Amino acid sequence: MTGTFVGMPAFPAAARTALADTQLRSNLAHATSTIRAKREAVVGEVEQWEELRLSGAAIKDRALLDLEDHLVRLEAALQDRGVTVHWARDADEACAIVGDVAQAHGLDELVKVKSMATQEIDLNEALAARGIAAWETDLAELIVQLGDDLPSHILVPAIHRNRAEIRAIFRRAMAAAGRPAPDDLSDEPAELAAAARLHLREKFLRARMAVSGANFAVAETGTLVVVESEGNGRMCLTLPEVLVSVVGIEKVVPTWEDLEVFLQTLPRSSTGERMNPYTSTWTGVTPGDGPQEMHVVLLDNGRTRALADEVGRQALRCIRCSACLNVCPVYERTGGHAYGSVYPGPIGAILNPLLRGPDADEQTESLPYASSLCGACFEACPVRIDIPTVLVDLRAQVVDAHRPSRKPEALAMRATSWLFSSAERLRRAEGASGLAGRVMERFGRRSAPGGRRTLSRLPGPGVGWSRARDLPAPPVESFRAWWRRTDGGRSEGDRS
């Protein structure tokens, strides 16, 4: 699979760079706290929210359990309505299919509806290599594309940009891509949106082919669904003659009725709206109305690998709402680029390793550790993906892939296991620590509030801790030693 930002370092190093960017920190804190508050308000007003979460998880689990059957039914229903169905094992196959359709019509450009699947397969880059320009029409995707930038959020890919930066990008890059931004463009949101609207309008009216993804694919009817906010999707889905939709195989739901749940949970979880402004559903070709040639590319690209993972397969329930990103304290501070993928944040920390294999490379291996396991993501997830549990399981897979290991961490964990497997060993170790505590009590120089001696500079691997944090000096007597000396506090006396 691609969709990986080439040359990206492992998470801790990438995060360090991001943390030092004060503009980024400020943009992210503002954007995530705003969207968190919106989400909380609209989720809070749904009395049966927990039931909707359970239903969403159950529908997705049912779809995944008999995935093959549902996909075959979907294929048949699509073909009945005049749609050509393609199956793509990986990114290369999917990109080739889309490129071939464009070339068959002699096209050198197309317009795009915002789509995670096409980001994942690096479709724009593959098409560019064949001389075909793919124009993003979602406002935030346009900002990212014009800025020659990378997306940093699933729903709001330009979340790392503020309006002053967006103005600069429009002024700099719009002219080369089509209609230029006006000379007197300010950073007022309405003016920025107007500039984008005029720029895009030319492309909508000229385009003969569009590429979309799909939020849902209904097996029973062969209906595809796109949920969006700007109307650019509606333009792409209705104006051009040719429409190609790249759909991950996990997007299938068995019945039309299943949409009832997700069309309630998705907008509330993602944009914090009761209902999104545009919900487009289309079922094959309608003669004389809309695109007259339709293709659907059913994309695997690691999804069957994820499906085979007993603990991790629940990640395929994901409806790409990005609620987990907005509530994640790690994401809020690092932003999306640090995760090195179009899928950042908590869902990215599990989805990327599941799609690629947890030990694919050093960057992928670092992702399951990019979490404090605080559980805010699980709480926010509208399809109840237990992200912390999947993270821990993936960590175990990373560790097991390297056994036997002589890394300091592996040795330390073996020693800890040995120590904690016997209370007698632990007691002796604490005795040594108490001795150190006695020395430090006499010579330790700093005191924490409350009077306890602290250590400000730890040796060896402890330096990672003590660069910014003090650590209390070990006590002179462990709890265990106190219990033994005083008979469980019943004969309290001075320590000899």
Add this chain to the structure above:
Amino acid sequence: MVTCVNDAMFPDTGRAVVSLLRRLGVDVEFPEAQTCCAQPMVNTGYLGEAVPVVRTFVDAFAGYDAVVTPSGSCAGSARHQHGLVARRSGDPGLVAAVERTGPRVFELSEFLVDVLGVEDVGAYFPHTVTYHPTCHSLRMLGVGDRPVRLLRAVRGLRLVDLPGAEECCGFGGTFAMKNADVSVAMGGDKARQVRGTGAEVLVAGDNSCLTHVGGLLSRQQSGVRVMHLAEILAATEGAAS
């Protein structure tokens, strides 16, 4: 279960639990065979290494009515992670033992409020305090406002709200070392919120999280001390620290 962190680093917390529970008429024992809940290994991905530690845990606590611990995180580990470790070990005896022990493990505030049915434990602590709900107590165990109800009943204590209280402090076990920069950035924001409350004392139900935030507060010479909930609840007039 005193926990390995409290045993080795914060014995005063363990002693506070003992004196508090005895004051409330509970027969307290400390099975000396106990060591650790195995969470450091589990959360770093060393499930194989966790197996003998979980075995030690279930052996040490077999036969008790209730296992009380001053840690939301360790209670969460025993209730929600030991099953995972036991199943991976392939030992049906361990699976059964874990299923017997797990449900009898209580975080301190759960035991006081749900099992003993008390909120006023007769404590006296004349200081301004703010409370940080630790993630595992909040989201893994669902302790809710039990700790706050206990604190509100403490005589002399003034409880002030902590803005953004439910956001993680950034400790996260080995996360604090493996992703030290992000961990410190999260903890720095938490410390800033704590200082903004004007409280003298930051209280929580997990000494691990308090070591992290307290380490930052100490480095900043902030004048805010951190204390475990048990130590405040154990404090009485004349003996208050």
